[in-house]
Amino acid sequence: MRAVVIDEFGSSSKLELRDIPRPAIDPGQILVEVHAASVNPIDWKIREGMMAMRYGEEFPMVLGLDAAGVVVEVGEAVGNFNVGDAVYARSDNGPGRCYAEYVALNPATVAAKPEALSYVEAAAMPLAALTPLYGLRDCGQIRVGDRILLIGASGGVGIFATQLAKNFGAHVTAVCSGRNADLVRSLGADEVIDYTAGDVLRDGDCYDIIYDAIGSLDLETATASLADGGVYLTLVPIPGIDFFIPGETQREAGKGYFVAWTPQARDLEFLSGWVREGKMRPVIDSEYPLEQIRAAHERSQTLHAVGKIIIRVRDD
Ligand SMILES: NC(=O)c1ccc[n+]([C@@H]2O[C@H](COP(=O)([O-])OP(=O)(O)OC[C@H]3O[C@@H](n4cnc5c(N)ncnc54)[C@H](OP(=O)(O)O)[C@@H]3O)[C@@H](O)[C@H]2O)c1
Helix, strand or coil: CEEEEECCCCCHHHCEEEECCCCCCCCCCEEEEEEEEEECHHHHHHHCCCCHHHHCCCCCECECCEEEEEEEEECCCCCCCCCCCEEEEECCCCCECCCECEEEECHHHEEECCCCCCHHHHHCCHHHHHHHHHHHHHHCCCCCCCEEEEECCCCHHHHHHHHHHHHCCCEEEEEECHHHHHHHHHCCCCEEEEHHHCCCCCCCCCEEEEEECCCCCCHHHHHHCEEEEEEEEECCCCCCCEEECCCCCCCCCCCEEEECCCCCHHHHHHHHHHHHCCCCCCCEEEEEEHHHHHHHHHHHCCCCCCCEEEEECCCC
């Protein structure tokens, strides 16, 4: 099968499209024919060797944590999927292995693709939408009426975080550049702050949750703008930050957290429900065929994508 492989860490030039054996599945796995994958910034962080402590150094390495496609083989111990099912997933295979024509997946990370979404749209969702679900729901303990500051609202995670926060009934102040203000308003933001026009935080600001997809604040500044009971959540580890592990960490008000999470199919199903109800939609920045994976990574590394970057693996 065709797959994008790296043989060593480095720049986008290390990404190579070539033939490798199709994965064999364990009895507890399913084989998915990938129609679309997506690029997340973590992909190029792994590619550059910045995440070796977590994702290992085993080469050849196939990146790609999101996939949407069709089940073509089902392990004998798997009861909840059939050949022909349209699915999407956030892979828990180390660095992912979704930049390929086929990927063997743990069914506990796979959900039925919402019919309303194409494979391209579905591939945009898993990692980028699950991230703010775990952050806002599990660590943020978001409630109706909460005031939320959402920094990076136009990015891959931000577009879903904005919609999630609105669906949970919060008042959302979104931070993005002026050119993306209309987009984030269309996703539900109540107020927009243009980060290119001045300071994001002002004297007297008081938020129940500050959700920082950019890691642009220092801990002291962020926690000084929290309401009683509030928390600061950052997607990028910054000095002094604590790790929050759902089900393990006792959340403390007034603190800052980096949320560690494990993908769960039931949470993807929960998000699928919002898609079916018309309360959540992906925003696509750009699409690239598998052959142009280097350009897709370079686009992500600009840090100016608006929504998600998609890799088309197979034409629908
Ligand atoms: N911890 C986790 O579990 C986890 C999960 C997912 C992602 N992450 C990390 O979170 C970060 C964001 O991921 P992503 O997929 O959302 O990235 P992304 O799609 O590359 O984000 C790009 C967006 O960020 C905006 N932006 C850049 N600088 C900004 C600033 N100072 N203030 C407000 N907006 C700004 C850009 O808007 P303009 O073009 O208008 O500047 C652009 O729309 C990455 O570092 C990623 O690795 C962590």
